[in-house]
Amino acid sequence: MDERLRPIERIRNKKDFSEIYKKGRRLKGRYFVLVFVPNELNYSRLGVVVSKKVGQATVRNRVKRRFRELFRRNKSLLPGNFDLVFVARPEIVQLDWPRMREEYEALIRRLGP
Numbered sequence: 001m002d003e004r005l006r007p008i009e010r011i012r013n014k015k016d017f018s019e020i021y022k023k024g025r026r027l028k029g030r031y032f033v034l035v036f037v038p039n040e041l042n043y044s045r046l047g048v049v050v051s052k053k054v055g056q057a058t059v060r061n062r063v064k065r066r067f068r069e070l071f072r073r074n075k076s077l078l079p080g081n082f083d084l085v086f087v088a089r090p091e092i093v094q095l096d097w098p099r100m101r102e103e104y105e106a107l108i109r110r111l112g113p
Helices: 014-023 057-073 090-094 097-110
Strands: 025-028 032-038 045-049 082-088
Touching: 014 032, 014 045, 014 082, 032 097, 045 057, 057 082, 057 090, 057 097
Parallel strands: 045 082
Antiparallel strands: 025 032, 032 082
16 A cells, blocks of 8 residues: 555645535544545545644644644545545644544544445
């Protein structure tokens, strides 16, 4: 399994985010919300939204780096090809790495068929 996070696997366009928000389903966790929609590509894509309510820029960037790392390392957990958008809640600041990984994996498992 390829553990790189290639540029084509990242969602960056406002149009893509808007479409995922409109068409996507939501799974709510305690620390973040997952908005997802199946895609027709041969790979999954990731987008991360962290508002200023979460904290200053360094905190927000750390949260985004962690989501990208979780996605990169755990592509094999995905049951298909999806466009995923993670929306962080302010409570995520108090979350340590092992707990964040558990929360991430629990939501990804709920994506299953």
